[in-house]
Amino acid sequence: MASPLWVLCWAACLLCLVPPARPDLASDGKALLAFRTAVGRMALSWNTTTSPCAWQGVVCENGRVVLLRLPGVGLIGPIPTGILSNLTVLRTLSLRFNALSGAIPSDLASLSQLRNLYLQGNRFSGEIPTFLFSIPNLVRLNLARNNFSGGISPDFNKLTRLGTLYLEENQLTGEIPNLDLPNLVQFNVSYNQLNGSVPQKLRSKPAAAFLGMSLCGGPLTPCPGEISPTSSVPSVPSSEAKKDHKLSGGAIAGIAIGAVAGFLLLLLIIILLCRRKSSKSGTAEVAAKPPEVEVALRDKGIVDGEPGNGVAAHRPPPTSVAAPAKGENTKKLLFFGTGPRTFELEDLLRASAEVLGKGTFGTAYKAVLEMGTVVAVKRLRDVSMPEKEFREKIEAVGAMDHPNLVPLRAYYYSNDEKLLVYDYMSMGSLSALLHGNRGSGRTPLDWETRSAIALAAAQGIEYIHSTAPSASHGNIKSSNILLAKSHEARVSDHGLAHLVGPSSTPNRVAGYRAPEVTDPRKVSQKADVYSFGVLLLELLTGKAPAQALLNEEGVDLPRWVQSVVREEWTSEVFDMELLRYQTVEEDMVQLLQLAIDCAAQYPDKRPTMADVVIRIEEIRKSSLRALEQDHHDHPQTMEDLDHLSLRTDSIPSIS
Known part of the structure; x- marks a missing residue:
């Protein structure tokens, strides 16, 4: 008869030969259902008889859940520890604009493949948890508009791949540490309780990243004791300065003689120019009258x-x-x-x-x-x-x-x-490209093309604004953004708003005109920014501003978008042709936010076109890096994006 000890050893050996259960889609589904029970019982109506890959906000690859996106769906309460860590291959977690509270669950630290974490617009509180710094592949981290307190840890430098860090509108205190993140493109800590100077490594960021606090240096005002780069002058020893300022009598006499000679020369030049102008006027008076140019037009339709x-x-x-x-x-x-x-x-x-x-x-x-x-x-x-x-x-x-x-x-x-x-611009206008041929034979307008057009148009308008303090375009709209080969965008009709009479102005009001502009002939740079914001919304939604005005309530495109943002967030706003670019969804959200900022009701709330260009450049750099990294990490992903099953039936229409 075998001894009990020998039986136990034999059973243990058999157990060692049985492989442990590997996580699979079924375990992912159980984790998602536990998550729904904890914070989304009333918000998520997942059908448990179907695959988790068909559930709202869930995206799968190779039979596993890799993306969980639930923005603005009404999640509420704290997330228990031990649930999300079961989604072992999760790459993107987006729970923004809900009512989640408490601390971020610490088991997120075990998600080694997590690259994108979007938790903005919730009620998370406490200090920024240190376990976040141990997630090795984190590329984008957005904790904005929560209730985080305490300081900003220098351990953020451990996240060497970090390209986006948004911490604005919290209750963070202390100084900003010297963050040395080589891939950091998007950064914002505005409207906290920070103080001190902007660290050297962050001084290339725009002033909009540091608003509403007692900060100095870099893009802000110089700190006490610092010399503004524009006003720095080499110092001169006091003894040498006194020596330089003590002029001899001969030097003073020479200066006086030179000044008199210069005055006489200037007077002579003015007399010669006046005579030359008078001579030209006499010639013009006897010239024949200009011809009439008649153009035969057939412009039906x-x-x-x-x-x-x-x-x-x-x-x-x-x-x-x-x-x-x-x-x-x-x-x-x-x-x-x-x-x-x-x-x-x-x-x-x-x-x-x-x-x-x-x-x-x-x-x-x-x-x-x-x-x-x-x-x-x-x-x-x-x-x-x-x-x-x-x-x-x-x-x-x-x-x-x-x-x-x-x-x-x-x-x-x-x-x-x-x-x-x-x-002549061979590709026509942006308006025709966006709104023409929406049938089955249309070639979708991808994110890369749209963001490139946005940047090029912004750069053209910024240049116009830079030519003079009051220089403006006055008629920015999609039909005035023309496209050369390869969809290179160029701004047209610049400067013409100052030439026409009042009868031409009514055509310019449909959807693009800033609310403070009562006389469309009197244009401004801030009004241009508003019109450009509407143009960005048109690019992202695929809706023409005039189309927005035709809906039952008669609201314009900016107000329609903002109402959807408040109620259902932006997954309901984007043009269906953009929904397949899930890897850069956050960049599309950032561009939409920029459009809303540009279309602010009050002119002083709008950014300058120089700031707009910087923000679009950052967005494009970030999206390019994300696409390249995603393609490097998952070579099959980019080919499969076009074949993902996307839920587009709930997108509202404003037509």
């Missing part, structure tokens, strides 16, 4: 620069631009820049012309010259100002040189006709 019903309409057959009557003296096209003049007014008048559309400031044509050159010609309307004033304003437009502006090549002025000649 064109509505304010865009084909009717948002569909590419049949364009009219080529028409011709008639030459002036025989015997009339003609003026010439006036070109900008020093490039070769490959055509003249007569060539332009003989060219075949195709109507591109009627816009706010006139009608645009595609003109094909006899030598094969293609240009865009805009025939202005409602321009009634003296020639001298017109030339001054249009020459300021022609002097603008930026890769994200449609360049003005030449212009023609007469009492009856004003023509502007631009480079």
Whole structure:
């Protein structure tokens, strides 16, 4: 008879040969149901008879849950420890804008593959837990708008892959540690209770990252004892300064003689210029009257620069631009820049012309010259100002040189006709790209293209604003963002708002106009920022501002988006063509937030275009890094993104 001890040893050996149960989709499902029981019993209506991969907010790969996204669904209360750690291959956890409270569960530290953690807009409290610093692959961490207290730990430097760190609108105290994170692109600690100076490694971040606190240095005001970079002057020993300031009598006499000579020379130059101007005026008075330029148009179906019903309409057959009557003296096209003049007014008048559309400031044509050159010609309307004033304003437009502006090549002025000649943009307008051909044959407009267009347009508008303190565009809308090959975006119609009369202004109000603008002719940089914010919302939602105004309540696009943000968060807002880019969802959210900031009701709440450019650049860098890293970690993921089953049936319509 075998001894009991021998039986126990034999049983133990058998147990060692049995492999432990491996986590699988069933264990993931049990963890999700335990999570629902704890914080989402009333919020989540998961059907337990179906696969967890079909549940709201759950995304699977290779039979495991890798993403859990439940933004703004009504989760409430503390998350117990020992639940989420069972999702052992989780890469993204997004629980933002709920009512979760207490401490962040410590078992998240065991999720070694966790890359994105979005907990903003909840009621989490206590100090930022130290276990977060042991999650090795964390790339994005958003703890904004909670109740965290205590200091910001220098142990954040352990998260060497961190690219996004948002801690704004908490109750954090103390100084900001010297964070040395080589991949950090997005950073914000605004509206806490921090003090001291901005660390050197963070001084390249915009001022918007440090608002509402007693901080100094870097993008903020200099700290006590610091010298502003713009006002730094090499110091001079006091003895040497005194020696330099003690001038001899001969030096003083020389300065006086030089000043008198300079004054006399300046006076002589002014007299010569006045005589030259008088001579030119006399010549102009005897010149023949400018010709009338008649353009035959067939523009049936064109509505304010865009084909009717948002569909590419049949364009009219080529028409011709008639030459002036025989015997009339003609003026010439006036070109900008020093490039070769490959055509003249007569060539332009003989060219075949195709109507591109009627816009706010006139009608645009595609003109094909006899030598094969293609240009865009805009025939202005409602321009009634003296020639001298017109030339001054249009020459300021022609002097603008930026890769994200449609360049003005030449212009023609007469009492009856004003023509502007631009480079022709072969890909049409952003409006046509967004809203035209929404049928089955449409090529989806991806995130990379949309964010690139947003950045290029912002850079073009920023350049316009930089040319003068009061310089503005005045008519920013998607039909004025034109696309060259490879979807390179360029801003058009810049500077024209200052040329037209009051009858042209009503077309500019539909959805883009800032609320403080009562006279559309009186434009400002802050009004431009508002219009650009609406443009960003249009890019992200796929909804035209005029379409938003047609809904039952008549609310504009910014107010509609903000109402959805408050009630259901932004998963209900994005264009369906963007929902497949889940890896960069947080970047899309950040761009949407920027759009809302730009479209703030009060002008002083809006950022400058320089700040807008910086924020879009950060968003694009972050998304590029996320896509590259995700593709590196999971090579199959990028190919499979297009085939993911996405829940798009709940997206509301405002049409």
